[in-house]
Amino acid sequence: MNDHPIEPTRSAGLEALRRFVPLAGKTYAEQRGFDRGAGNHGAVSGLSPYISQRLITEEEVLRAVMAAHSPDAASRFISEVFWRTYWKGWLERRPAVWTAYQADLLRAWDDLQSQDGLRQRWEDACKGDTGIACFDHWAQELAQTGYLHNHARMWFASIWIFTLGLPWQLGADFFLRHLLDGDPASNTLSWRWVAGLQTRGKTYLAEPDNIARYTEGRFTPKEGELATEAPAVEGFENPSPTDAPIPEDIDFARPSALLLHKDDLSPDWLLQAGLRPVVTVMLPPSERMTPLAMSEKVQSFRSGALLDATTRLGDQLGEVIPCAPGQAVSAALAAGAEQIVTPYATVGPVAENLALMEGLPVRRALRAYDARAWPHATKGFFKFKDHIPSLLGAIRGLEAV
Numbered sequence: 001m002n003d004h005p006i007e008p009t010r011s012a013g014l015e016a017l018r019r020f021v022p023l024a025g026k027t028y029a030e031q032r033g034f035d036r037g038a039g040n041h042g043a044v045s046g047l048s049p050y051i052s053q054r055l056i057t058e059e060e061v062l063r064a065v066m067a068a069h070s071p072d073a074a075s076r077f078i079s080e081v082f083w084r085t086y087w088k089g090w091l092e093r094r095p096a097v098w099t100a101y102q103a104d105l106l107r108a109w110d111d112l113q114s115q116d117g118l119r120q121r122w123e124d125a126c127k128g129d130t131g132i133a134c135f136d137h138w139a140q141e142l143a144q145t146g147y148l149h150n151h152a153r154m155w156f157a158s159i160w161i162f163t164l165g166l167p168w169q170l171g172a173d174f175f176l177r178h179l180l181d182g183d184p185a186s187n188t189l190s191w192r193w194v195a196g197l198q199t200r201g202k203t204y205l206a207e208p209d210n211i212a213r214y215t216e217g218r219f220t221p222k223e224g225e226l227a228t229e230a231p232a233v234e235g236f237e238n239p240s241p242t243d244a245p246i247p248e249d250i251d252f253a254r255p256s257a258l259l260l261h262k263d264d265l266s267p268d269w270l271l272q273a274g275l276r277p278v279v280t281v282m283l284p285p286s287e288r289m290t291p292l293a294m295s296e297k298v299q300s301f302r303s304g305a306l307l308d309a310t311t312r313l314g315d316q317l318g319e320v321i322p323c324a325p326g327q328a329v330s331a332a333l334a335a336g337a338e339q340i341v342t343p344y345a346t347v348g349p350v351a352e353n354l355a356l357m358e359g360l361p362v363r364r365a366l367r368a369y370d371a372r373a374w375p376h377a378t379k380g381f382f383k384f385k386d387h388i389p390s391l392l393g394a395i396r397g398l399e400a401v
């Protein structure tokens with residue numbers, strides 16, 4: 001991804017994909033673990049800010065990579081893209097894990113108000129003022145750029161939990177406020193994984209040698225600076241999965257309002273399937289995921305991405321009305337809509353808002369890509385992985401995204 005600016009547009013996402021595709025085979029497999037610092041993340045794609053809002057889709061990314069490499073040659077990259085799909089499906093089928101995280105976060109937030117020592121440690125960690133050079137650097141890199149390399153995210157989360165002794169939920173919240181790719185599934189479940197909740201008892205310990213090797217000596221934590229043990233954190237047990245959602249039959253001939261939201265900004269396939277919105281209602285990017293505000297970078301990236309989608313699709317959307325979730329139904333009714341059609345919103349604030357809408361049927365359009373993959377998010381990723389060849393085969397056989 002190097003030092004190209006992360007613009008909130010589909011064309012910037014496609015350009016980043018075009019630049020990255022030649023590297024998706026051997027280069028990625030051999031070098032993806034190295035965190036060379038902001039401006040030097042050349043061996044990873046930097047596509048997550050685009051994929052997480054579906055300015056470009058996972059399916060487009062996989063297609064472009066398969067057009068240039070065999071599935072074997074690009075297997076490492078392909079499997080990382082499917083990690084995202086797997087986490088999405090896993091949480092979609094266990095929404096209680098998100099609800100429990102949010103409740104725990106509020107409790108941890110309350111503790112910050114009443115425990116001065118805890119509050120000071122949390123503030124130091126968020127500002128990058130702990131005295132641990134690598135950690136402080138990553139806290140500041142994240143705040144300044146809205147991105148962190150995957151390995152830095154793992155080390156950061158591990159030091160947050162096991163060295164600084166801070167609640168993991170506050171760390172996950174810090175990430176969600178600052179990451180341009182902030183996503184309830186990938187973020188919450190990765191933090192749970194580091195803490196030893198996701199794979200029960202299996203934690204991730206950040207080790208000085210590993211940090212020195214994969215930062216190519218930019219950081220070498222001193223003896224005694226980092227925790228040497230990572231005892232699993234107690235917390236909410238993994239519930240059994242609910243059924244995976246199945247696509248609804250949607251009558252596109254019925255007068256419809258399109259509801260656009262940040263979880264999926266490529267509704268082109270709905271327009272191609274015959275949707276002719278009488279109006280488009282656009283939910284604003286601000287959302288109640290955190291007791292604090294999202295960073296300005298995240299807010300402006302999300303507003304920019306929404307604007308890009310509406311500009312790009314232009315007349316096909318009808319009149320576009322930005323409105324708060326509570327006003328979406330009345331705006332749709334006023335335009336004569338008999339239903340609201342919206343790209344499927346995954347577990348998180350948009351889905352919570354959709355669930356509260358009354359007065360018109362809300363049809364959530366599930367992509368074939370998600371519908372095929374999520375039924376396999378039953379256990380761990382390694383079971384899910386067995387299905388990747390057939391999921392790739394289905395992509396090859398499809399015409400539309």
Ligand SMILES: Cc1cc2nc3c(=O)[nH]c(=O)nc-3n(C[C@H](O)[C@H](O)[C@H](O)COP(=O)(O)OP(=O)(O)OC[C@H]3O[C@@H](n4cnc5c(N)ncnc54)[C@H](O)[C@@H]3O)c2cc1C
Pocket residue numbers: 001032044045046047048049051052080081082083084085087148149150151153154157175179181182183184186187188190191194
């Ligand atoms: C504690 C922690 C928190 C995280 N929070 C988020 C988050 O909020 N949003 C988010 O999108 N990812 C999150 N990740 C996963 C991963 O770090 C990022 O997806 C990845 O670093 C994005 O950079 P990239 O696009 O250059 O990745 P690449 O290495 O180029 O990978 C290509 C794509 O594959 C997917 N991907 C890669 N690695 C992972 C992974 N480990 N888990 C899930 N998907 C992956 C992403 O969509 C990514 O864009 C988190 C990981 C950790 C350890």
